[in-house]
Amino acid sequence: MATMKAVRIHTYGGPEVLTYEEAPLPEIAADDVLIRVHAAAVNPVDWKIREGYLQGFIDYDLPLVLGWDVSGVVEAVGAGVTTFKPGDQVYSRPNIQRDGAYAEYIAVKASEVAFKPKTVDHIHAAAVPLAGITAWHCLFEAGGLTAGQRVLIHAAAGGVGSYAVQFAHWKGANVIGTASARNRDFVLELGANQVIDYQTTPFEDAIEPVDVVFDTIGGEVQERSWQVVKPGGMLVSIVSTPSEEKAAAHHCRSAYVFIQPRADWLTEMAHLMDAGQVKSIVETVLPLSQVVEAHHLSQSGRTRGKIVLQVKE
Numbered sequence: 001m002a003t004m005k006a007v008r009i010h011t012y013g014g015p016e017v018l019t020y021e022e023a024p025l026p027e028i029a030a031d032d033v034l035i036r037v038h039a040a041a042v043n044p045v046d047w048k049i050r051e052g053y054l055q056g057f058i059d060y061d062l063p064l065v066l067g068w069d070v071s072g073v074v075e076a077v078g079a080g081v082t083t084f085k086p087g088d089q090v091y092s093r094p095n096i097q098r099d100g101a102y103a104e105y106i107a108v109k110a111s112e113v114a115f116k117p118k119t120v121d122h123i124h125a126a127a128v129p130l131a132g133i134t135a136w137h138c139l140f141e142a143g144g145l146t147a148g149q150r151v152l153i154h155a156a157a158g159g160v161g162s163y164a165v166q167f168a169h170w171k172g173a174n175v176i177g178t179a180s181a182r183n184r185d186f187v188l189e190l191g192a193n194q195v196i197d198y199q200t201t202p203f204e205d206a207i208e209p210v211d212v213v214f215d216t217i218g219g220e221v222q223e224r225s226w227q228v229v230k231p232g233g234m235l236v237s238i239v240s241t242p243s244e245e246k247a248a249a250h251h252c253r254s255a256y257v258f259i260q261p262r263a264d265w266l267t268e269m270a271h272l273m274d275a276g277q278v279k280s281i282v283e284t285v286l287p288l289s290q291v292v293e294a295h296h297l298s299q300s301g302r303t304r305g306k307i308v309l310q311v312k313e
């Protein structure tokens with residue numbers, strides 16, 4: 001059996017269950033492409049799945065390769081694939097119900113794959129798909145954000161927030177972000193009009209109501225966010241389902257989003273990156289073999305931009 005290096009979990013648990021080992025080379029179906037992984041980004045969902053939080057929602061057959069953000073080169077294509085060929089440089093946020101990208105190779109449905117931005121390397125391309133699709137979905141599809149509207153983006157310095165700020169700014173919205181003091185200038189440089197230091201200033205005391213709140217934190221941050229949504233506005237969360245009763249009481253709408261692969265949006269994002277409108281922020285690059293450290297960093301909740309695992313030099 002052909003094998004590859006991969007990071008798998010054989011049981012749910014702490015970072016110690018991450019096992020860097022030989023694993024079977026993925027087989028491709030007729031509608032799949034086989035990607036030689038150059039880089040795989042780390043997202044909070046990786047350690048949440050590692051800890052077993054999604055059991056009951058997704059029933060995995062262990063062992064499982066983690067990591068659902070990839071940039072690499074097409075190695076082979078299934079018999080039914082006409083959109084890609086070996087040698088194409090691509091990126092993807094693949095279906096999280098299958099083995100992920102902490103590996104030398106990953107099989108992905110061709111419909112979930114896009115050509116990567118030409119002007120950035122694999123490390124920076126891998127940092128885009130999951131967080132970028134999330135920000136795009138919440139701001140534009142669920143949030144309906146348009147030019148001239150006001151948006152509050154919580155955790156504006158994080159993986160999702162750093163794309164959300166840039167996309168909202170590109171759209172022509174007035175962007176308010178929350179971040180700690182050390183990230184204030186960083187978030188302003190991404191295009192925010194105002195940054196609130198959430199550690200010293202309650203955001204609900206600092207701003208006029210907004211058209212869209214993008215909740216990336218949940219809990220009491222979501223609760224306090226109702227106070228700043230305009231009547232007719234929208235609260236979108238990626239952490240927990242907002243109360244319909246509270247939305248009705250505040251005369252606004254709400255949504256919980258759990259993202260799915262969207263190659264069409266990845267193509268738009270690649271164009272924005274190649275046009276210099278959006279950049280990929282990578283704080284830390286580690287080799288695949290140092291995945292345990294990458295998970296500790298991600299779980300600290302202090303990441304600025306993204307953490308990326310380099311799989312191929």
Ligand SMILES: NC(=O)c1ccc[n+]([C@@H]2O[C@H](COP(=O)([O-])OP(=O)(O)OC[C@H]3O[C@@H](n4cnc5c(N)ncnc54)[C@H](OP(=O)(O)O)[C@@H]3O)[C@@H](O)[C@H]2O)c1
Nearest residue numbers: 044134155157158159160179180238257258259301302303
């Ligand atoms: N439902 C979905 O489809 C979906 C998709 C993607 C992500 N998510 C979830 O969304 C959450 C955010 O993901 P992410 O990748 O952006 O995480 P991340 O990159 O780990 O976020 C880290 C950032 O959060 C900031 N932060 C922490 N506490 C904060 C607070 N109370 N107020 C404001 N900022 C705060 C930190 O900034 P400071 O250091 O300045 O505090 C840091 O920059 C995670 O729970 C993730 O699982 C869900």
